[in-house]
Amino acid sequence: MATIHDEIDSWLAADLHGELSNNERNALHAHLLDCAGCRKTHQEIKTMNKILEETLAQEKPDPAFEQRMLAGFRKRAPQRAGLVKLLVDLMRLRAVQITAVAAALLGLVQIGRMITGENATSLRKRYAEAEVAAPQPPESRPSQAGALGRSGGIAAGRPQDLAIEAPAPPPATRSKFREESKAAAATVAPDKAEQGETTESEAFAATPESPTNAEEAGKTRGESPAPALANRKLIRNAIVELEILSFDNAVQKITAVANEEHGYIATTDSEKQANGKLRGQVVVKVLPENLDLFLQKIRSLGELKKQTLGTEDVTKAYFDTDARLKNAHVMEQRLIDMLKTKTGKVSDLLQVEKELGRVREEIEKMQGELKYWDSQVQFATVTISLAEKDMEEPAAFLIRERAQLALYAPDVEKTYNEIKSLASPKVQITNAQLNRDYSGRVSAQMSMLIAPEESDGAIGRVKVFGRVENFQTQTQRTAQGGNPAAAGSENARTKRDKVELNIAISREEQEQAFQQTSLRIRTSSVDEKAKELRALTEKQGGRVRSSTFSRDPDGRAVANVSLRVPMKNYLAIMQSLDSLGKVENVSVQRQDRTDAQIDEANAPADVSIQVYSQGNIVTEESGLLATLRRTLAQSAGAIMWSLRMIGVAIAFLAPWAIAIVGVIWVGRRIIRAKR
Amino acid sequence: MDPSEREKYQAAIHGDREAFEMIIRTHSRTLFAIAYGVLQSREEAEDVAQDSLVKAWKTRWRVRDPEKFPAWLATIARHKAHDVFRKRRTVPLSEQATEPIEPEPANTSALDQKLHSALAALPELHRAALTLRYFEEMDYRTIENSLGLTNGALRGILGRALTSMRKQLRPALTPMD
CATH class of the missing domain: 1.20.5 (Single alpha-helices involved in coiled-coils or other helix-helix interfaces)
Incomplete structure (x- = not known):
């Protein structure tokens, strides 16, 4: 029972606390019978337990403890x-x-x-639209007034919309303003406001007030940015675009409608298009309240293409100018008084006179401005753009021909001069230039304008001067005074414009081969055969363009010959090649230039020939030793490569590993610190 | 854990005041015992128990598992008690010197004083286990739950605590035999 003896303290404690199972208790008691030391300990612990029980029982909280806890909580x-x-x-x-x-x-x-x-402006607009679309019942307005007063920017936009809706404010709206002003007052004296509010708004609801009340209310609002409704200066204008059958008819009808709605025609202008259709603009002034009705009537005149309706609020600018005007008047009066008293030096008086002139000028300017605004506000401006149907029908078509000609000539300069001499009143040379590039090659560019009836003949004459490599013509049809896709274009006249001819002349040498052939000839005596080949070329009317000869250390000789022959001699030379040796690897490439007119018989054909002989068969690149050497080199390379890759992997992973270890370390420190 | 107990803790976590007050009734003595174990002062222990309950109510939503609610309460009480203990140590020396004598008036015997000093010498966990056992006569299971211990560990702690007390008090014990 070594375990019991070793842990006798906890066994005894558990026994005293009644936490041992029956088996354990029996075992413990059996041990106590055996062991005198443990018996002594048992006694002591029992006493200890008793003392603890007695002492600590005194420290136990009193029965009211829970109640105190609950009350405190x-x-x-x-x-x-x-x-x-x-x-x-x-x-x-x-x-x-x-x-x-x-x-x-x-x-x-x-x-x-x-x-x-x-988006701030659009938000305000949407708000305003919602207001107009769904006017709230008058009873609910006063309750909103406070909120309105607070939301400054939006509130400023709101009375304006109300003005559009109803120029003469109904009593309910007036009480709203009253309410608003009071909301401002309420911030000063909040205790008074509560009782005063109800009584006052009741008074408003009970007695329909005279309009002066509204103005009064407006004044009490002091520095509030929006003055009373009636004084708002709004400029309304509309732009309408219509498509009509007959311009004059439409103008007549518009005049009639404008008269009906107490408006007048301010300006009209019209313009005749090349195709005989009329397009114009009519500016009508109508009273703002009649604007909507007027627009409705106008719409029925033709097909509506576009309509915009705008309102500009010039209230602030108007009243600013008004105030400045008043100040200017005062200033003027003072200056006049100064002149009247006529004291002081002459120069001072002159100064005053000058100043007076300036002030008067300003006054006139401001008065003019106000008058302009008044007129703008008094009448709404409707700009009607009228266009007759089928406006886009073209009047005529212009056919313009453009030709590109590429020529190859043996002597560029001579050809250039010959073409230049073709110039006549019907053939105008607009551009001619002769270029020589860094390698001494000469080319020429020419442009000419040819009268339509002369064009075929002139082009034919130019073509004779050299070999035509490419000839292209483009025809462009442009509509005059309208859209070519518009209806009615088939009725239009057609006119032929001058033909523009662009000529590019280059030396024959630069011409791209019509057909390219490459082949190899195996022979034993390369040198000799190459010479033979050159002679053969001369005989067939061709030219050798390049020729190289080389011999490598293994005794292999290679000659590269490239030559050019006219197409008509191509077959003959190919046949004669057979006599030189064994022909191998023949490949032929032909350029199909279907878009161009080509003189096929004279077109050049390039043939590049490699004449070669076989050298020694065994080289240094084969054999056992070479294979061994290659293998070793490759394996060394592979090992170096994998070492490098391992290095890269370590370099990539190391920061992560360091970071993770760091995070774990810090986390552990934190957890330990918490414990 | 008993399903009804569990439900009670769950309700308390979700803000059921009545459930929480029930918990106060059943657990405040445990908290007191834990605090007493650290502080050895009834007034302070009571304050700590009160503070712990209020803090537990305010932060109850932090407990995810209702099973751990009692252990969590005990942890709060332990931390609070330690806070108080730490503050007490920073009290100037002159006050501290008078303190141990003052709270033990004449009515406590010499044995009591010795017992208290022996208790004070124990590690905090041992003291807490002892106070839970002797204040509340709690069975081992409840103590284990409150302190987050295993049965073996608790047995060992209580055994060692008793023995170390016994050894310190031996001169006082012998006359009683």
């Missing part, structure tokens, strides 16, 4: 009432937290947008 963590509790409980939910964070972010984005002004 209730005092320090008071129960939240209804809504607050619900909110707090809700905030504890993860989903609600996420939603709240998302909402907060969205809110920030919106605020940012408003601050930067992005």
